[in-house]
Amino acid sequence: MSRSRPASRGSLVLVLAALTMLGPFTIDTIFPAFQAMAADLRVEKLAMQQTVSVYMVAFAITSLFHGSVSDALGRKPVIMTGCVLYALASVLCAVSTSMAMLLAARALQGLVAGAGMIVARTAIRDLYDGSEAQRFMSHVSLVFAIAPAVAPVVGGWLLGWGSWQTIFWVLAAYGALLVLLAGVFLPETHPAERRVPFRPGPLLQSIARTARHTGVQRLSGAITCNFAALFLYIASAPAIINDHLHLGAQDFGVLFIPLVACMMVGSFLAGRLAGRTRAPLIVLTGLGVSLLGAAFGIAYHLAGGVAGLPWTIVPAAAAGFGVSLALPILTIELLDLRPDARGSVSSYQAFLTTLVNAAVAGVVSPLVSGSLLVLGIVAAGFTAAALALWAWEFRVTGRPAQGDRSVVVDPLPGPAFPRRREDDSRPG
Numbered sequence: 001m002s003r004s005r006p007a008s009r010g011s012l013v014l015v016l017a018a019l020t021m022l023g024p025f026t027i028d029t030i031f032p033a034f035q036a037m038a039a040d041l042r043v044e045k046l047a048m049q050q051t052v053s054v055y056m057v058a059f060a061i062t063s064l065f066h067g068s069v070s071d072a073l074g075r076k077p078v079i080m081t082g083c084v085l086y087a088l089a090s091v092l093c094a095v096s097t098s099m100a101m102l103l104a105a106r107a108l109q110g111l112v113a114g115a116g117m118i119v120a121r122t123a124i125r126d127l128y129d130g131s132e133a134q135r136f137m138s139h140v141s142l143v144f145a146i147a148p149a150v151a152p153v154v155g156g157w158l159l160g161w162g163s164w165q166t167i168f169w170v171l172a173a174y175g176a177l178l179v180l181l182a183g184v185f186l187p188e189t190h191p192a193e194r195r196v197p198f199r200p201g202p203l204l205q206s207i208a209r210t211a212r213h214t215g216v217q218r219l220s221g222a223i224t225c226n227f228a229a230l231f232l233y234i235a236s237a238p239a240i241i242n243d244h245l246h247l248g249a250q251d252f253g254v255l256f257i258p259l260v261a262c263m264m265v266g267s268f269l270a271g272r273l274a275g276r277t278r279a280p281l282i283v284l285t286g287l288g289v290s291l292l293g294a295a296f297g298i299a300y301h302l303a304g305g306v307a308g309l310p311w312t313i314v315p316a317a318a319a320g321f322g323v324s325l326a327l328p329i330l331t332i333e334l335l336d337l338r339p340d341a342r343g344s345v346s347s348y349q350a351f352l353t354t355l356v357n358a359a360v361a362g363v364v365s366p367l368v369s370g371s372l373l374v375l376g377i378v379a380a381g382f383t384a385a386a387l388a389l390w391a392w393e394f395r396v397t398g399r400p401a402q403g404d405r406s407v408v409v410d411p412l413p414g415p416a417f418p419r420r421r422e423d424d425s426r427p428g
Contacts, residue, residue, distance in 0.1 A: 011185040016124060017140050018178055019079060019116035021147035022086065023059060023354075026113055026171060027052055027361075028151035031238055032252060033164035040164065041099045049362055052235075054103050056358035058110030063350040064207055066118045071206070071343035075123045076188045080179060082115025087175030094168035116178060118350045122335070122342045126189035150260055152237055152252040190343075210344040218393040219334040220349040223327065224356050225386035229290055229379040230323045232368075233259075233316035235361040239369035240316075244307040255313055262317040266324030279329045280394060286326030287387045293318020294380035301373035315376055322383070330390065 030037070034048040070078040089112060092105035124140060158167045210216055233240070237255055241247045247254060266286065273282055297315035305311060334349060335342045368374045 012127075012187075013140070015181045015185045016120045018181060019083075019120040020140050021117075022083075022174070022178065023113045023117040024147040025151045025174075026109060027055060028147075028234060028237075029155040029158075029167050029171065030164070031152040032156040033159050033167060034238065036159065037102075037164045041096075041102065043099050047099065049366065050099075050103060051106050053358055053362035055106045055110040055113075056354050056361065058107040059114050060110075060351050060354035060358060062111045063114040063118055063354055064347050066115045066343075066347055066350075069343075070119045070122065070190065071341060074188050075119050075126070075190050076182065076186055078115050079119050079182050079186065082112045082119075083175050083178040083182060085112040086116075087172045087179070090168050090172035090175055094165045094172065114350055114354070116182075118346045119343065122346045123186075123189040126342070150256060152234075153256050156252050206341045206344045207348065210338060210341060210348045213337060215337045215393060215397070216334065216345055216348060218389045218396075219330060219337065220352050222386045222389040222393070223330050223334065223349055224353040225382045225389065226287065226290070226323055226326060226330070227353060228356050228360055229294070229382035229386070230316070230319040231357050232360050232365060232375065232379050232382065233319060235357075235365040236369035236375060239365075240312065240372075243370070244372060245309070245312060254309065255316060258310070258313050258317045259320045262321040263324040266321040267328075270325050270328050274328075279333075283326045283329050283390060284387075286322040286324075287383060287390070288322070289325070290319045290322030290383040291380060291387070293322070294376050294383060297376035298373060298380065301376065307372055312372065315379065319379060319383070 030051065037051075038044060038048050066078060066082070086109060089105055089108040093102060093109065096102035096105055120140070155167055158170060233255075237252060240255055241252055245251075245254065270282065293315045296318070297311075300311055300314075331349075335345055338345050364378065368378050
């Protein structure tokens with residue numbers, strides 16, 4: 001059973017997908033411009049990594065609150081306000097004349113960019129149940145997954161067409177476009193009767209309760225580790241393209257076009273398999289393909305293989321396929337752990353994922369990207385951790401009666417999946 005929704009499903013997919021890609025797209029579009037920005041702002045190339053770390057730390061901090069505030073005020077006001085402020089922050093980035101000014105503007109971008117992505121995912125679960133929710137989430141998860149992969153390609157094109165400032169002017173225009181799209185096509189999916197009081201105390205208590213929920217911890221950790229394996233390849237793209245493959249700023253498509261293609265296939269399969277194949281099998285397949293891709297890269301380099309096409313691309317492409325296949329189901333399962341506070345759950349997961357990805361971009365990638373062998377080992381470790389956390393949650397909660405969480409068991413206003421105790425504090 002699905003909930004009241006706008007007449008045009010296509011327009012809703014378009015708006016929610018566009019909102020979802022805002023956060024990750026903002027991170028990676030500037031990768032090809034690092035050298036030009038460093039020269040123009042008179043800083044070392046390594047210092048440009050700070051523009052990513054500052055953005056992601058700010059994103060992580062406020063991501064704890066976007067969803068919770070939307071539980072109180074409604075989804076649409078939070079999304080609209082975030083997009084307006086994002087457009088203004090992008091303008092400040094474009095007119096920055098010093099590294100300090102650019103970092104401050106990037107921090108402001110991070111503070112508001114999460115509103116669209118986090119609240120959009122929550123709106124999907126407000127509207128749809130069961131296998132229909134899984135199919136819809138697969139479409140939007142595809143965009144979320146491919147955005148950081150496509151972004152460097154787009155950034156390279158924009159840099160070839162203009163300057164590094166052009167990238168930020170385009171991001172500002174994108175934020176303004178989102179305001180228009182959300183205003184016209186996005187319905188309010190969280191009516192007043194379901195909202196929680198807008199008081200700091202209850203909101204903070206909801207966040208704290210979510211953070212203590214062991215099921216939320218496990219599934220958020222699984223999503224985070226699963227995506228971290230892919231993000232490690234994305235964050236290491238400059239090293240892979242420039243240092244290992246000895247290609248230029250206009251050649252990022254060599255890595256990202258196959259990566260995006262595999263993500264599209266994974267997302268397509270996730271949607272097609274919804275309601276037809278047991279959800280645990282889909283998740284296991286996605287994580288397994290990611291592990292196999294990393295294992296291939298490790299074996300190839302242990303055997304003395306040198307960096308080159310297509311072998312260097314295989315592990316990243318496999319990670320892309322695995323993430324896009326498993327992410328929709330993991331996200332839906334996570335949101336249904338606390339159906340009364342989906343915004344808080346979405347916020348917590350985004351906080352954890354962004355915090356880990358900030359460490360991946362700012363610490364892990366610079367340390368390991370000099371060796372494709374070490375890069376593959378660390379990526380495999382992330383995926384193995386995701387598999388372990390998901391298996392732990394699956395073991396603790398047990399198999400649903402139909403062996404598939406996409407089965408609808410109750411209509412509005414409760415969750416679409418079998419309930420679990422929302423105050424679950426079992427040690428696992």
